[in-house]
Amino acid sequence: MRNWRIPLDVDKVKVPVGRVVIIADRCKGCAFCVEYCPKDVLVLSEGFNKKGYHPPEVVKNGECVNCNLCEMICPDFAIFCVPEDGAEAAAEGGTN
Amino acid sequence: MKADPAGVLTGVHYLDGDYACGEGAMAAGCRFVAGYPITPSTEVVERISRRFPTMGGTFIQMEDELASMAAVAGGVWTGTKCMTVTSGPGFSLMMENIGLATMMEAPCVVVNVQRGGPSTGLPTMVGQADMMQARWGSHGDYELIALCPQSPQEAFDLTIEAFNLSETWRVPVMFMMDECVGHMTEKVVIPPADEIDIVPRVLTDKKPGEYQPYAVNGRPVPENVRAGDGYRFHTTGLTHDERGYPDMSVGCQEGVHRLIDKIRLNADQIVRYEEEDIEGAEVVVVAYGITARVTRAGIDLARAQGVKVGFMRLIVVWPFPETRIRELAGSIKAFVVPEINYGQMVLEVERCAGGKAPAVLVPHGGGGVHDPEVICKAIVEAAR
Amino acid sequence: MSTDTQTTPRPEEHPIAPYLRMDRMPHIWCPTCGIGTIVKCFATALGEAEVDLDKTAIVSGIGCTGRVAGYMNLDAFHATHGRAIPFATGLKLGRPELEVVVFSGDGDLSGIGGNHFIHAARRNMDLLVILVNNFIYGMTGGQNAPTTPETARSSTMPFGNFEHPFNLPHLAASCGATFVSRWTCLHIRRLTKCIRTALGRKGFRFIEVIAPCSTLYSRLNRLGSGLDLLKFYHDNSEIKHGADTRELDIAYQDHFICGNFLDEERPTFLEQMHAHYTKTLGDRFMPMKPEGGWIHD
Numbered sequence: 001m002r003n004w005r006i007p008l009d010v011d012k013v014k015v016p017v018g019r020v021v022i023i024a025d026r027c028k029g030c031a032f033c034v035e036y037c038p039k040d041v042l043v044l045s046e047g048f049n050k051k052g053y054h055p056p057e058v059v060k061n062g063e064c065v066n067c068n069l070c071e072m073i074c075p076d077f078a079i080f081c082v083p084e085d086g087a088e089a090a091a092e093g094g095t096n
Numbered sequence: 097m098k099a100d101p102a103g104v105l106t107g108v109h110y111l112d113g114d115y116a117c118g119e120g121a122m123a124a125g126c127r128f129v130a131g132y133p134i135t136p137s138t139e140v141v142e143r144i145s146r147r148f149p150t151m152g153g154t155f156i157q158m159e160d161e162l163a164s165m166a167a168v169a170g171g172v173w174t175g176t177k178c179m180t181v182t183s184g185p186g187f188s189l190m191m192e193n194i195g196l197a198t199m200m201e202a203p204c205v206v207v208n209v210q211r212g213g214p215s216t217g218l219p220t221m222v223g224q225a226d227m228m229q230a231r232w233g234s235h236g237d238y239e240l241i242a243l244c245p246q247s248p249q250e251a252f253d254l255t256i257e258a259f260n261l262s263e264t265w266r267v268p269v270m271f272m273m274d275e276c277v278g279h280m281t282e283k284v285v286i287p288p289a290d291e292i293d294i295v296p297r298v299l300t301d302k303k304p305g306e307y308q309p310y311a312v313n314g315r316p317v318p319e320n321v322r323a324g325d326g327y328r329f330h331t332t333g334l335t336h337d338e339r340g341y342p343d344m345s346v347g348c349q350e351g352v353h354r355l356i357d358k359i360r361l362n363a364d365q366i367v368r369y370e371e372e373d374i375e376g377a378e379v380v381v382v383a384y385g386i387t388a389r390v391t392r393a394g395i396d397l398a399r400a401q402g403v404k405v406g407f408m409r410l411i412v413v414w415p416f417p418e419t420r421i422r423e424l425a426g427s428i429k430a431f432v433v434p435e436i437n438y439g440q441m442v443l444e445v446e447r448c449a450g451g452k453a454p455a456v457l458v459p460h461g462g463g464g465v466h467d468p469e470v471i472c473k474a475i476v477e478a479a480r
Numbered sequence: 481m482s483t484d485t486q487t488t489p490r491p492e493e494h495p496i497a498p499y500l501r502m503d504r505m506p507h508i509w510c511p512t513c514g515i516g517t518i519v520k521c522f523a524t525a526l527g528e529a530e531v532d533l534d535k536t537a538i539v540s541g542i543g544c545t546g547r548v549a550g551y552m553n554l555d556a557f558h559a560t561h562g563r564a565i566p567f568a569t570g571l572k573l574g575r576p577e578l579e580v581v582v583f584s585g586d587g588d589l590s591g592i593g594g595n596h597f598i599h600a601a602r603r604n605m606d607l608l609v610i611l612v613n614n615f616i617y618g619m620t621g622g623q624n625a626p627t628t629p630e631t632a633r634s635s636t637m638p639f640g641n642f643e644h645p646f647n648l649p650h651l652a653a654s655c656g657a658t659f660v661s662r663w664t665c666l667h668i669r670r671l672t673k674c675i676r677t678a679l680g681r682k683g684f685r686f687i688e689v690i691a692p693c694s695t696l697y698s699r700l701n702r703l704g705s706g707l708d709l710l711k712f713y714h715d716n717s718e719i720k721h722g723a724d725t726r727e728l729d730i731a732y733q734d735h736f737i738c739g740n741f742l743d744e745e746r747p748t749f750l751e752q753m754h755a756h757y758t759k760t761l762g763d764r765f766m767p768m769k770p771e772g773g774w775i776h777d
Binding site for chain 2: 537553560565568569574577595596768769772773774775777
Binding site: 030031071074076080 | 493494495496497500505506507509510511512513514515516517519520521524665666668669672705706707710711
């Protein structure tokens, strides 16, 4: 999305950085997370998990914005995000 | 524990069997009833709907009998004693959820005021043709308990007994009245609350995390739990393990086996019957419900003709008093079984007699009671 | 296989784990089935609504969605087919302080359970009913359901369904439900918010959630995987809050409407009962305590 106007507080807002945690053996390879990640951070891996499914893997390191969409949409409770440490510290300094 | 006085209408009353049954439930501590009207049982819930709001009870007329039994199967898990009331056609509808209650081990009472059948049958007239259905009505293997009162006084007393048995054995108890007893008005004495013994719902004293809903540790039944106390337990109609989780393994079929054994192996503690003049009897008459009362007239007539007649009245019908019938079969000429059907409990008598003494059925169609002369004739014939 | 910058310790378990019976994972639902997503939304909503989990009970019927109760870390009941709502009614009336949720499928609640559904709505029974609509009887092999759209194939309508299906939000609203919504399992945040809002309301609250059934509905109708159906929902659903429920019919693979349609306050069954008995019996009225009808020493 192109900003036609630069927000006034653009230097105060820090885009969150998240870390994706994947519980590979629980995944059933449905690809919901891959399809709907807004930053296209995930792809289905070439490798297999214990059950023979292709779990997702992160291909765009550092691009996860901790939106938790993958966590919400995964039907198998196999993926979630946590704030990346550095992002947390920056967010604290950046608020209000 | 003694009865909660709020539910006990102490005094000497003139009540019909249906009303007395309702009073018995309230005295026993029942505080949730879900029912659906069906002749001749409706008066039970009419009575309850009138009295419950004054004693902390909730009555709801559900949309059908399936919902009534399902609501009872659910209500049990709140620690509340629950009951539903119906007659033949409704009894058939309730069968699946009676099976659910047996599988989940939910203590509850189901009252069936029997009427003429099959199907819509004779809605306002007596029958005793649901006796086998009480035992075998739901699908699959299970055991439960069924009682049969012969008078409004017994409708009161035995309803309390039914609740007590259901709590002790964690099983649905079928209360098999018949329309005659249900609609007959007689003196009913209701004692003071502190003279009525009830078996309360005893909840587990284990902590959440330690407690498993179906772990028995050698006892016949598991410990009770209540929804809302933090136990986060799970229960299901599927075959399950001790945690209440569905399990299809061969081992979990042992759980089903325990449901059978808890009644079968403890039948001696549950069985109840009343005997008159069994000593030296040539013929023993086995009867239950309203037929028991008519039978006594028939027996008197037979005795007047010189036959030595004994009488065994079934109070707990299921589990059936197999041991006693087997015992008697060896020393008498025959059993005579009058019932208002074309042969139900007589089959049990015959089975248990094991060929040592014949079991003679005195049938009667739904809609009326036997003529004592007919019973007398059967007794005299059997004594030959 | 996952990002690992090693700055923070890797959390071992999914944040939703406290709401689930993790000893029963992985669950039985198929790859690309939407039920798991809806369970995630429900569990998230439970946390956000700050309900007392010890006093929340969940009842499911039979079917794929019927397995939900078995995976939730609440007092959970797996009742008979179609009877989740009356079973839940018994729980609610036996211990009024419980928050009782019914979480079951379209066949279970509107087919065999249809009678119970309409009466509980009529009575405004205080129950939250989450109905997962995958337009089919999935667990038993893909039979026609009361919600199967016209012309869709199923194992008992092999030449296409010719029966008109239910419009569930309309059914619920016209029977007396006080909170009626429809979402799909793709609308994760709106669904979560809807459930969270519903948990704070009273009365008969009904949320229909459309979900893909990859193994039966989708396969029998050659609609691809659950992901393909999610893409379909993305392109063909329209959010229209407050829409007239009469417009909410769903035709086969056609544009459909979702949103929050009804949110009103009416006295619940118990509130009406209490008010009425107080009026007619006065001091003689003794209601069942919120802690329930358990009598003990």
